[in-house]
Amino acid sequence: MKHLSRFLLVTILVLGCTTVQAQDENNPWVIGIGVNAVDSYPANEDSPFNGFFETDHYNILPSVSRISVARYIGAGFSGELAGSINRIDNIDGVSVDDLTYYSVDLTGLYGFRNLINEDGWFDPYLGVGPGYTWLDEEGNFTVNGTLGFNFWFTDNIAFNIQTTYKHTMDDQSEGGFRHFQHVAGFKIAFGGTDTDGDGIYDDEDECPEVAGLKEFNGCPDSDGDGIPDKDDACPDQAGPAEFNGCPDSDGDGIADPQDECPNVAGEMALKGCPDADGDGIKDSADDCPNEAGPSANNGCPWPDSDGDGVLDKDDQCPDVAGTTANNGCPEVTVEVINELNEYSKTILFDLGKSSIREESYPALTSIAEIMNEYPQTVFHIEGHTDSQGSDALNLRLSKERAASVKNFLVEQDGIDASRITSEGYGESRPIATNKTAAGRQQNRRVEVSLEKNREK
Structure with a gap:
């Protein structure tokens, strides 16, 4: 015992x-x-x-x-x-x-x-x-x-x-x-541990906390698509292996999680969304889905409001027909310059001064109206004198008279100051003889030209 x-x-x-x-x-x-x-x-x-x-x-x-x-x-x-x-x-x-x-x-x-x-x-x-x-x-x-x-x-x-x-x-x-x-x-x-009770010991169970299937080493396949949840990008939605277990609802070859339009077949480049007009902008973001246009205009074609062949986005005068060379704005012709100078010939100044006489105001208003038809054009106002008096005096007076015309057009008729330049040339550019009264009268003048044609 x-x-x-x-x-x-x-x-x-x-x-x-x-x-x-x-x-x-x-x-x-x-x-x-x-x-x-x-x-x-x-x-x-x-x-x-x-x-x-x-x-x-x-x-x-x-x-x-x-x-x-x-x-x-x-x-x-x-x-x-x-x-x-x-x-x-x-x-x-x-x-x-x-x-x-x-x-x-x-x-x-x-x-x-x-x-x-x-x-x-x-x-x-x-x-x-x-x-x-x-x-x-x-x-x-x-x-x-x-x-x-x-x-x-x-x-x-x-x-x-x-x-x-x-x-x-x-x-x-x-x-x-x-x-x-x-x-x-x-x-x-x-004594092997089977935490999730699926009949597979934890050390052999790749998903020991969740009951699963033996063929998947203990991992579940919630959606029954043959891909275990741990490898399934969409464990609750059945899908093929080529999409990592995710569905492709619209059949466009793009899995739903990567498809921004999962219910409408679309293009890979547009993340599964359609582009009806083929302009590279998905229909949902295209303001004109049935008419091709650039992304800068939200998928719509650019308009040409004045029909001059220059699109509004490039047209500096979108409401007035112009030329391509002048960015869609109308170009000033010789005829227009001549018309301006017909009015400028009637501008009168007080004797020996740069102040404009009142009877010249209608002519200046007509000049302003013509200038407004060409909003992108810069005009040049020229002042000239006859040969009487000293050169210095004539040069100063011509400058002041040209500036006086410019100031009137800006202040009274609303022309943008950046669109007008002025200069005086004194007696250096006569258009007639200074030996006769008639010739000297022609030389005392104001002319309008284009700034781009101005002689520097």
């Missing part, structure tokens, strides 16, 4: 202990049951490490005599706690009275299966760790080294053989002896 109680204590310790470290979650726990054989003969001083397979000095209890529990830690490492019982009648090849043998061993194991073949059946391992052995009432600490092999029939069941050398810390004490313990039995792996 005393021996049985001691074995039950070992059993409770083995089944109740776990390692601190966690591991990958596919069957992390392994329970082992088997038969052990204790052999001190190869380990004694007279026969050091010889006669391993000479079973006549084995000590074997013909029943289940060893149990173990192991927990996988990670990277091929695991920790194992084992308890054994045996009857010893042979030590170092010498018969002894039946002694009861108990041991508790804690072993760190490293398996080579992943290095050989991760899914293979052959699983060799090495181990090292401390232990404690009793012979009857006497106990002794041991340092253990283990070599073993698991032969996996399935993912969960393996046949196991191993041998452990137990080196006693105190060989002189009663109950202390160096020995080998050979084990044969079975191991059962269990």
